[in-house]
């Protein structure tokens with residue numbers, strides 16, 4: 001499973017990219033609004049940092065508006081991936097982008113049928129939101145498992161982005177389920193490195209080393 005960073009915070013993107021583990025970035029209107037500033041300028045900065053798909057979401061609700069917005073976004077850089085909502089209009093726009101060879105990420109996926117529809121409309125990526133399903137006492141990871149199974153059985157090459165990841169167990173389970181990508185905030189990404197026994201081990205090694213020198 002590859003790692004994408006789910007943020008519009010350029011400083012966090014820079015820090016995560018230095019770790020060498022980031023293959024792309026996902027943003028959404030809420031994340032962009034949290035940072036403020038000019039959206040296109042922000043994207044121009046992000047594409048210079050991370051060499052991989054950078055999802056930029058449209059806000060129009062009709063296919064025509066989505067295509068217009070998406071085409072402008074895609075002019076920023078070839079890595080810009082147009083993020084579209086999982087609606088009938090979103091599917092129409094997805095189909096238009098697929099015909100033009102522009103990458104898309106169909107977002108707000110909460111059922112396997114939505115994922116299948118997006119894939120058949122030509123989506124490059126689908127983003128099932130597992131954390132938001134868990135939030136309403138539904139099995140988010142079950143959805144990831146179902147989509148992986150359906151795409152495997154039918155030889156669908158649309159990549160599955162496990163999204164709305166909240167903690168390290170989501171990451172492990174999404175990877176085990178076969179999600180191609182996990183997108184997560186910076187704090188979740190860095191928490192994957194932490195273990196108290198690692199810290200205790202470093203402390204003991206240093207203590208023993210100091211003892212040897214005496």
Ligand code: E4P
Nearest residue numbers: 006026027028132163164165
């Ligand atoms: C994915 O592309 C979304 O931006 C994101 O994962 C949503 O996560 P949230 O449910 O924590 O807002």
